[in-house]
């Protein structure tokens with residue numbers, strides 16, 4: 001058999017269209033009136049798809065653009081929406097939600113530190129190097145619910161003889177510099193000892209940067225896979241969702257409507273740091289050589305190397321690298337959240353198997369020396385041979401009920417992984433018989449009751465249940481995955497279903513130098 005052939009073409013509006021529409025929306029008199037000349041910064045600009053209709057069919061092109069602006073004078077975020085073609089005015093809404101700092105806002109915070117009499121000279125002489133720490137923001141709430149925006153900046157000494165390692169913060173509203181008694185904000189620590197690879201400190205991609213592509217995979221002139229891929233910077237969800245796949249078809253039949261990782265969090269042993277609800281939109285640099293075939297997409301004649309392969313934080317590309325590895329087409333991106341490096345990867349085999357993958361690495365930090373537990377939650381919106389009728393079945397050996405290994409899950413439910421029974425799950429088209437079976441990965445771990453919450457949720461498809469709506473937080477109760485709220489007893493037999501699948505990875509940097517990879521297999525049958 002000949003090699004798999006991959007064709008990638010841009011899909012949806014390009015960066016120039018989005019930029020132009022955002023400029024026009026932000027220049028609208030309604031926006032200027034709302035801001036009233038207040039000191040502000042545009043933190044992200046993104047294309048937005050129309051709201052899904054009741055059936056959530058097809059793959060609508062973005063029609064609107066959304067700009068998130070921080071108003072430092074009034075300590076609030078303004079979300080400005082306008083149409084991509086510049087017609088029908090703008091909508092402005094206010095929220096106290098704190099967006100993750102953009103590269104520009106972080107740089108402005110570093111510039112404020114350079115003017116600080118206590119820290120400026122050490123920054124000037126390069127005795128201290130600034131880096132993006134966790135948490136990215138200090139979220140101390142005032143009694144009235146206001147949060148004064150407070151951007152955290154890590155300061156790492158260049159040599160042991162230099163000043164001590166510290167994480168400080170800047171309030172952009174007045175340029176105030178905050179230094180903490182313990183040397184770091186409550187959820188972090190800054191000690192002399194650090195673990196993780198050297199921090200390359202390279203530029204990351206700002207949230208909203210457009211890039212979607214239509215991917216067609218053929219072999220000997222026959223179409224094997226077709227799907228639309230979305231780069232992490234513009235992936236859907238409160239915190240983004242890594243490399244997002246849409247409308248995935250295997251040999252002409254639909255498998256998934258959408259597949260992505262909308263929830264990611266980490267908890268440390270004895271809460272040494274964190275916990276953190278992470279984000280999955282900030283693309284970092286990794287090594288990929290090839291042709292730039294669409295904004296944020298590079299088609300590579302050889303394997304791309306993330307930090308997990310190269311062992312270091314340097315790279316020449318941000319976005320999604322696509323390459324062929326034997327009988328698999330691989331899509332991969334590297335993400336940054338403070339000192340964490342996350343790998344978002346999909347492997348699609350010519351035999352129809354899909355391997356969702358997530359990897360964990362870190363650059364220098366005092367926190368990651370401590371044992372910690374990462375939890376990644378895939379949302380797999382199945383449409384096996386069409387959106388319905390799909391049913392969810394569970395396999396157990398030995399059986400858990402009666403003599404049959406397979407039983408049907410009749411209602412929305414949360415299930416545990418059970419290795420002693422070789423437990424796995426299947427989504428099956430109950431009319432035509434095609435199925436996909438989800439087999440847990442060997443390294444995917446088991447949820448602890450306190451923070452991991454669960455291993456699998458089988459839910460009825462609801463277009464508004466993309467994630468649990470929780471943004472970046474260091475609050476223990478908030479940071480965990482709030483997926484049980486979607487379990488409201490709805491029947492899921494012969495309907496349109498969504499599986500959420502979680503992998504739990506215990507990260508001990510003293511055992512795994514640069515990280516580890518988790519993820520299940522999705523295998524077709526009766527196709």
Ligand SMILES: [Cu+2]
Pocket residue numbers: 360361362368372374507
């Ligand atoms: Cu880790």
